[in-house]
Amino acid sequence: MSYANKRPGGRIMPARRLTPHVDPEKQFEKISQAIEEIYKHNASQLSFEELYRTAYGLVLSKNGPMLYSGVKQVLESHLKDRMYQDIYPHIDAAGGRPTSGACEALLASVRLLWSEHVTAMLVIKDVLMYVDKVYVKAAQLPTIYEMGMCVFRDQVLLASNQLLSNKVVDAIMFQILHERVGAGDVNRDTLRGVVNMMIELQDPRQLRPMYDVCVEKRLLAETGVYYADIARMRISEMGAPEYLRVAQANLDTELERAKDYLSPSTTPALTNSVLENLIEAYTLPILKIPNAGLIDMLDQRDTESLYTLYRLYKPFHSSMQVLRTCIYDHTLELGKKIMLGVESSSENTVTGGSPKPATDVSGIAARTAMALRWVQEVLSCYDVYDMLLKQSFADDQDMRNTIKDAFIEIINANARAPELLSLFIDDNLKNGLRRKTEQEIDHLLERCVLMFRFLKNKDTFEHYYKLHLAKRLLFGRSLSDDSEQSLVSKLKVECGSQFTLKLEGMFKDMQLSSDVNRELRESSIGSDLGFDLNVSVLTPTFWPTMASSGASSGPRVIAHETGTDNSGTRGSGNRDANNGTKAPASSGILIPSTGGISTAIEKFTSHYLKFHSGRRLTWQYGMGNADLKVHFRSRTHELNVSTYQMIILMLFVDGEQDISLTAEQIHIQTRIPFEPLARHLQSLACGKYKVLIKTPMSREISPSDVFVFNSGFKSPQYRIRIPVISARNNVETEQEKEASQAAIGQERQYVIEAAVVRIMKTRRQMTHEQLVNETVDQLSARFMASPKMIKSGIEKLIDREYLQRSADDPRLYLYLA
Amino acid sequence: MIKLQSSDGKTFEVERSVAIQSILIKNLLEDLGESENPIPLPNVNAKVLEKIIEYCDHHKDDPPFLVDEYDETPKRSDDIIPWDEKFITVDQEMLFEILLASNYMDIKPLLDLGCKTVANMIRNKSAEEIRKMFNITDDFTEEEKAQIKKENEWAEVH
Numbered sequence: 021m022s023y024a025n026k027r028p029g030g031r032i033m034p035a036r037r038l039t040p041h042v043d044p045e046k047q048f049e050k051i052s053q054a055i056e057e058i059y060k061h062n063a064s065q066l067s068f069e070e071l072y073r074t075a076y077g078l079v080l081s082k083n084g085p086m087l088y089s090g091v092k093q094v095l096e097s098h099l100k101d102r103m104y105q106d107i108y109p110h111i112d113a114a115g116g117r118p119t120s121g122a123c124e125a126l127l128a129s130v131r132l133l134w135s136e137h138v139t140a141m142l143v144i145k146d147v148l149m150y151v152d153k154v155y156v157k158a159a160q161l162p163t164i165y166e167m168g169m170c171v172f173r174d175q176v177l178l179a180s181n182q183l184l185s186n187k188v189v190d191a192i193m194f195q196i197l198h199e200r201v202g203a204g205d206v207n208r209d210t211l212r213g214v215v216n217m218m219i220e221l222q223d224p225r226q227l228r229p230m231y232d233v234c235v236e237k238r239l240l241a242e243t244g245v246y247y248a249d250i251a252r253m254r255i256s257e258m259g260a261p262e263y264l265r266v267a268q269a270n271l272d273t274e275l276e277r278a279k280d281y282l283s284p285s286t287t288p289a290l291t292n293s294v295l296e297n298l299i300e301a302y303t304l305p306i307l308k309i310p311n312a313g314l315i316d317m318l319d320q321r322d323t324e325s326l327y328t329l330y331r332l333y334k335p336f337h338s339s340m341q342v343l344r345t346c347i348y349d350h351t352l353e354l355g356k357k358i359m360l361g362v363e364s365s366s367e368n369t370v371t372g373g374s375p376k377p378a379t380d381v382s383g384i385a386a387r388t389a390m391a392l393r394w395v396q397e398v399l400s401c402y403d404v405y406d407m408l409l410k411q412s413f414a415d416d417q418d419m420r421n422t423i424k425d426a427f428i429e430i431i432n433a434n435a436r437a438p439e440l441l442s443l444f445i446d447d448n449l450k451n452g453l454r455r456k457t458e459q460e461i462d463h464l465l466e467r468c469v470l471m472f473r474f475l476k477n478k479d480t481f482e483h484y485y486k487l488h489l490a491k492r493l494l495f496g497r498s499l500s501d502d503s504e505q506s507l508v509s510k511l512k513v514e515c516g517s518q519f520t521l522k523l524e525g526m527f528k529d530m531q532l533s534s535d536v537n538r539e540l541r542e543s544s545i546g547s548d549l550g551f552d553l554n555v556s557v558l559t560p561t562f563w564p565t566m567a568s569s570g571a572s573s574g575p576r577v578i579a580h581e582t583g584t585d586n587s588g589t590r591g592s593g594n595r596d597a598n599n600g601t602k603a604p605a606s607s608g609i610l611i612p613s614t615g616g617i618s619t620a621i622e623k624f625t626s627h628y629l630k631f632h633s634g635r636r637l638t639w640q641y642g643m644g645n646a647d648l649k650v651h652f653r654s655r656t657h658e659l660n661v662s663t664y665q666m667i668i669l670m671l672f673v674d675g676e677q678d679i680s681l682t683a684e685q686i687h688i689q690t691r692i693p694f695e696p697l698a699r700h701l702q703s704l705a706c707g708k709y710k711v712l713i714k715t716p717m718s719r720e721i722s723p724s725d726v727f728v729f730n731s732g733f734k735s736p737q738y739r740i741r742i743p744v745i746s747a748r749n750n751v752e753t754e755q756e757k758e759a760s761q762a763a764i765g766q767e768r769q770y771v772i773e774a775a776v777v778r779i780m781k782t783r784r785q786m787t788h789e790q791l792v793n794e795t796v797d798q799l800s801a802r803f804m805a806s807p808k809m810i811k812s813g814i815e816k817l818i819d820r821e822y823l824q825r826s827a828d829d830p831r832l833y834l835y836l837a
Numbered sequence: 838m839i840k841l842q843s844s845d846g847k848t849f850e851v852e853r854s855v856a857i858q859s860i861l862i863k864n865l866l867e868d869l870g871e872s873e874n875p876i877p878l879p880n881v882n883a884k885v886l887e888k889i890i891e892y893c894d895h896h897k898d899d900p901p902f903l904v905d906e907y908d909e910t911p912k913r914s915d916d917i918i919p920w921d922e923k924f925i926t927v928d929q930e931m932l933f934e935i936l937l938a939s940n941y942m943d944i945k946p947l948l949d950l951g952c953k954t955v956a957n958m959i960r961n962k963s964a965e966e967i968r969k970m971f972n973i974t975d976d977f978t979e980e981e982k983a984q985i986k987k988e989n990e991w992a993e994v995h
Contacts, residue, residue, distance in 0.1 A: 068865040069877055076880075076941060146864035149943065 044083045047074050051087070052094050054147070058140045059098060068147060076150045084155030091148065091164070095171045102133055103176050103184070111187055120198045123191035124207055130188055131213040134172065141168040173221045173230070188214060189234050193242055199277070200246060212281035219283055236286050240293050243274070247297035255302055259312025261325035267298045268328050292335075299332050303339040307346050314346050321404065326412035344422040351423060354401055355430030362394045387751045388443065394434065395444035399467045402427055428474045436751075438481035439760075441471055443751065446488040449504060450497045461503060469510045477803040478515065479771070483764050486522060486564045493530050494556060494643050515801070525562030533557045540627060553620050557628070557637070641667070642696060650711070653731045659711065660741040664692055664700045669711070672729040684723035694723075701727065703744045709735065711742065768803060772813040775799055777822055780835040787831050788814075839866070840875030841890075847883040848875050851890055858893045860943035880941050885934045892924060892947050899946075914953035914960075925954050929971075 054071050078087045110126035145152065145165040152163050162170065177185040192214065195206040218231035226233055247270070254263055271294050278287050299306070306329075307314040317325050333339040405423050413419045431437050445468050456464065475481055492498045505527070512520040533556040540553070625637050644663035649656055661669065667690050672679045681689075687697055698721040705714035711733055715726045752760060775795050780786065786794070792810050799805045814833070817823045826832035839856040841849045857863040862876060878886065917925075925932065932951060939947040959967055968975055977985070 067877070068869050069861075072861060072865070073880060073941075143868050146868050149860065149864060150941075153943070 042077070044078060044081065044086060047078055048083075048087060048090050050074050051147075052090065055091070055094050055140075055144060056098065058143050059136065071147045072150065075148050079150055079155050084151065084159070087148075087151060088155065088159075088161065088164075088167075091144075092167060092171060095168055096175050099133075099137065099172060099175045100179075103179075106133060107176070107184065111184070118191070118194055120195060120204060120206060123194045123198075124210060126187065126191050127195070127210045127214050128207070130176075130184070131210055131217070133176065134217045135213065137168070137172050141165055144168065169221060170224075173224070177221070177230070178224070185230070185234060188218075189238055192235060193238055196239070196277070197242070197246070200273075208281050215281055215283065231283055232285075236283070236289070239282070239286065240289055243290060243293045244297055247294055248301070251298050251302055255305055255309075258309075260306050260309050260314065260317060260329070261312065261322055263306060263309070264325055264328045264332060267295075267332060270294060270298065271332075295332065295335060300336045300339055303333070303336070303342050304346075307343065314343075315350050318347070318350060318408070321408070323408065323411040326408060327414075330413050330416070340418070344419060347419070348422050348426045351401075351405065351426035352429055355398070355426070355433065358394065358397045358401065358430075359434060362390050362397065384750045384753070391436070391440040391751045392444050392447050395440050395471070398427075398430065399471065402467065402470070424474070428476075431471060431474045432476045436757075438475055438477055439484045439752065439757075441468065441475070442481055442484035442488050444468070445485070445507065446492065449492060449499060449507075451499070454499060461500075462506075465503065465507050465510060468507065469514060472511065473514055476800075478519075478801070479767065479803045480760075480764050482519060483564070483760060483767075486526070489523060489526060490563050491643075493526060495645065522562045525559060529558050529562060530556065536628065540624065543627070551620070553624060555624055555628075652733045654734055655738075657733075657735065657737075658739045660739065661704075662700065662742075662744050664690075664696060665704055665742060665744065667692065668697075668700060668704065669729075672712075678728055678731075680726055680728045682723065683721055683725045683727070686727065687723070697721075700744055701725075703742055707742065709733070709740055709742050768805070769809065769813060771799065771802070772805055772810055773817055776810070776813055776817060780823055780833065783835070785826070785832055785834045787829075788833065789831075791833060839871070840873075841886065842875040842877045843881055843883040843886040844879045845883050847886070849886060849890055851894070852897065854897045855890065855893045858896065858944055858946075860945075862942065878942070881938045882934075885931070885938050888924075888927075888931065888935060889938055889942070889944070889947065892950075893944065895920065895924075896946065912949075912953075914956045917950065917953060921950050925950055 051071060051074060075087060078084065107126070107129045110122065110129050113122040113125065142165075145163070145168070148164045155161075156163055161167070177188070192211060195211060198204060199206050215231065215235065218235050219229045221230045222228065223230045223233040250270075254266070258266070271291065274290055274294055275287060278284070278290055282290075314329075316322075317329070329343070333343050405427075409415055409420055409423065434440070448464060448468075452464075472478065472481060489504075492504075498504050508520050508523050508527070511523075533554075536557060537554050540555075621639065628637060629635065641663045646661055646663060646666040648659045648661060648666060648669065650659050650669070659669075668686060671681060671686060671689055683697070683701060686692075686701070687694055690697070692700070701712070701714070701721050702719065704710075705712040705727060706719050711730055712727045713730045715728075772795065775798050776791065779791065779794050779798070783794075791814070792807050795810050796805050796807070814823065818825065821836055823833050824836055826834050838850050839853055839862070841851060841856065841862075843849070853866075857866065865876065881889070925935075927935070932954065936948065936951040936955070939945075939951060958970065962970070967973070
């Protein structure tokens, strides 16, 4: 179509009007000159509108291509000239052996030209806006501004085989290194400007900023090398705390630098480069630095350094594993040291050779003290690691598990751990809590429960705990009933109520007994007795067998008494309630009838049976105690003695004569079995308070030894307690331990068999391995069942026809309904 | 206040918000700064400039016209608001002058308005009717015409 117009003064006639025979070359000249002026910051002298109109005209007259390429050429030659003029002089100085100043000069000159160019291009692009709108779009060329950027990149940076680009990157690297080694300050504004230039310019081949391709790559490589060298040097010079601290400082510096004048996209890779070279490559060596490594940090409780360590290691999964392993190993070492330390400080060893006689007081006491120390030190050690977990390891879950595993190892490595823990609790509930605040008590009990949780053989613990608790309750030694109950309820939470059923039963018995005693006191019988009688009535299923008392237990109620007696008799004064025995009573001990003791016992029994007719009372004399007023020559003392001691002493009460008896005679007259008799005689004649005089003066008791009442006994105190060894809870001797193990073993056998039956009932059939594994699994909450025991259990069950072997497959068991 | 000067020397004083609807003027002000001197517009005569200013003044509170270059929804020509419709009811010569001026001054909404109007004029007219309307010479040869007709067959409504 042509726009030729037929009618004069008519319509459409754009082209002629707008381009009235003006030479396009001349038009372009205007623009070309204008560009030069713009670079010289003389833009305001020009007529923006005129230039715009000129470009407009050129585009309309189809001279867009000429205009576009012409502008490009103008830009190219201008930049080239400027480059030779302003930048090249600095290149040589910055090559070879550069100085920071030379690098700075080069970078500054590049930056200056760049910023001028950007400013100029912004104006040029506006002037040539019509070109962008119409011509560029149609011809699908880069916009004027984009074209300007490419010209700068190609003419300035990439010319001569990337000469300037390389020099610029070299200079940047030099400056960064200069800063790193602390040789001096560098001009960060210059660097920032140049880096921003590199970010804005796109690499011609890779469609990524030149920064990524040229700068970042070099930066990461050089960073890696730099820190690898440093690490190599430092690792042999510094201790771990210092090394870590400096590493963290380095990292902080690098990040700060990146933030200030590099691209934010570099930060992750930069962090990685620094840490990989400083930390990950030296994961183990840092920990193992002699005298200044992980172990030393742990031992010195250097929480700050440990926290730095944790933070720096955390990004690397494998490093954290190494760290955890080292901590685990060290913790185990500590556990071993505790064991050795505690063992060597005592004269006797826990696993000593020949069994020591039960009468070796100092030995037993020492071993008990040692046992308590072991528990205490393990708990203290745990406290330390708990603190470290919170303060240095940010309560990291994996770390927590590692430490937990280590402590489980430590605790269960000591075969006596269940017994010792129970003793520890026992000691605290009797004495230790006295000096503690409520918070401390709670914390201590929590820790005890924690240790319990770590025990693999929890049933062993239960065995001992019952034993120790029984003695505490019966002798009234517990400091705080609240604490006792609190601990039991914590154990209940851990293990379920089945576990604590018997313990709670024991508490209940004591409660009921105190009710019965009160009733008795208030009744007519009570006032008749002549002294205070306190009887503890126990249900045998709850209470452990008291082997030392020499009494049997059965499905009957067993009574055990303490009391104060107020009757007066010359020579021994008041005595307490004692147990009178009935016909087939197991102990067969003869209770003296003087002082109304045997009467009291009969009266109590008949009173009790009135209310609980279906039951039987069996008296246990081995666990009681009595308060006796004893008249000595100089003064009267009140003696707190065990029931047996009381029975023995009362033999010496008889009118005027001084009675002398042999041990054998005492044995016959009281019918106390020799073993406990010996202990009680010892306590009366060989201990601190010699109420009896023994001939000969040796510690050992033989049947022919002669005893007389020591009327010349003196002591500053009025009330004296005469202790007997059995009253204390101590570490078991070898014999005792064997007995306990046997009992526990027997119990376990029952439990195993019950579990096997339960499992087979549900599953109907299982292979041997399956059955063993399943059983071990189910019982793991209570104890570690050995496959041998399980096997023998299975055999027994086959004998008793609960199971049978499959005829087809001998490894398969079938349940027999 | 910005001063604009038409090709025939008339000066118009307008508010900034009116003037910068022309991207040309906007960039000019940004790059060179405001001054007392009027901005010369030798391509636009007073009558046309007046009309342009009238449009820009009416639309000076409009939200900025955002161009989505990749928006492929076809353009409509039936969504002209009443005021604009009345505004653009002018003779053909003025219409084309407005088109050229708004193209030159880069006032896209006004350019769109003009183009929509012309599009509406062309729609559903035969080639001969359009020639008559715009006074266009038919200078195709017979062979060229046949060629064009053949090429456009696919677009023909049968």
